[in-house]
Amino acid sequence: MKKVLIITYYWPPAGGPGVQRWLKFVKYLRDFNIEPIVFIPENPNYPITDAAFLKEVPEGIKIIQQPIFEPYQLASFLSSKKTKRISSGIIQTKNQSTLEKILLWIRGNLFIPDARKYWIKPSVKAIANILQQESIDTVITTGPPHSVHLIGLGLKEKLGVTWLADFRDPWTTIGYHKKLKLTEGAKRKHKFLEKRVLNVADHVIVTSPSTKSEFQALTQQPISVITNGFDEYHITEQPLDKEFTMVHIGSLLTGRNPENLWRVLSEIISENIAFKKIFKLRLVGVVSKDVLETIYAYKLRPFVDLVGYVSHDAALQLQKQSQVLLLTEINAKETQGIIPGKLFEYLAAKRPILAIGPRNWDVSAILEDTNAGKTFEYTDDLRLKELLLEWFNNYQNSGLEIYSTNIDTYSRRELTRKLAAII
The missing domain is CATH 3.40.50.2000 (Glycogen Phosphorylase B;)
Incomplete structure (x- = not known):
């Protein structure tokens, strides 16, 4: 050996x-x-x-x-x-x-x-x-x-x-x-x-x-x-959140601040009474003061649930319960190649992923390949709003589901196989 x-x-x-x-x-x-x-x-x-x-x-x-x-x-x-x-x-x-x-x-x-x-x-x-x-x-x-x-x-x-x-x-x-x-x-x-x-x-x-x-x-x-990947965890299955939850897991650092999302959410809340009654933005982990100030400026404070840092096991559970999983990256050319590790655990959770990041972000290709969610740029308001309303409509009617494919290529064991071949 x-x-x-x-x-x-x-x-x-x-x-x-x-x-x-x-x-x-x-x-x-x-x-x-x-x-x-x-x-x-x-x-x-x-x-x-x-x-x-x-x-x-x-x-x-x-x-x-x-x-x-x-x-x-x-x-x-x-x-x-x-x-x-x-x-x-x-x-x-x-x-x-x-x-x-x-x-x-x-x-x-x-x-x-x-x-x-x-x-x-x-x-x-x-x-x-x-x-x-x-x-x-x-x-x-x-x-x-x-x-x-x-x-x-x-x-x-x-x-x-x-x-x-x-x-x-x-x-x-x-x-x-x-x-x-x-x-x-x-x-x-x-x-x-x-x-x-x-x-x-x-x-x-x-x-x-x-x-x-x-x-x-x-x-x-x-x-x-x-790439990074996901491991198989034995998480006790629980029902999805009853509220229409959008959950971000991990540090939400300065710069990872999709103002167009906060603006669109604010618009939907003001226009859609049903959405306003049941929407919750759950932030799990450290959140930058800059990001919170922007969120609150769009009058979203009543809808924010600041959870703070939780154990990895608890984070995995929250991912599987969530209606929508939020992924963000700094809007800059230099961050096109940043693929957050949480993306792969999001894939394993099999919940719809809403990703907002730079143009030509490498995450886009992964989400397209797996059919696990949608990617938007920081300037994309209309399509973002349309998707959120579509997902909310599915949530109200038959339930919000995602039918992803090709996820196994990102399992930790398969990725280790590639590493072993290099070694």
């Missing part, structure tokens, strides 16, 4: 979508004659945690921990709320305090590529010994944080190991990158490191076709698309 070392920052009990991709790969790799060994930080500063993921770690998997120093730990003494928000990617664009501006400048310019940079050198040293002891010749790094890729770079240069670099998100074109108040020197350093990783890694793995196209302009190394 071939051994591989997987280097990741996010691992249970970390919560959120970042932990799930490699937790699931590790779960199924043994089915394809590959034994994963996982290298993680010993004392990480996770923005959110979810102890439920701990029970999904396969029995007998060897996990090696290396201490990490993170500047967030020091900054939190100044403002724990602000540093936690920044570390989880929520960057307010309005009414930033002087402290928040300073923290952003420090984060963007002094900690390149990110605040986990101090984990690189000690990890390279520790892993060099591990590879020899375990007879491992293949390492896999996954980012963000992209400092993890610099561990892979160090190992490749020092030992010549086979190195696979997995990008769950892009590097310099990620939505929040422009908000970090980067100097020109810092921008150049980010781009230099990005290009170096892409050209030294033996194989690059990305989660979307758009990211593959972006990286192909920077490297001649082989690039494969392995």
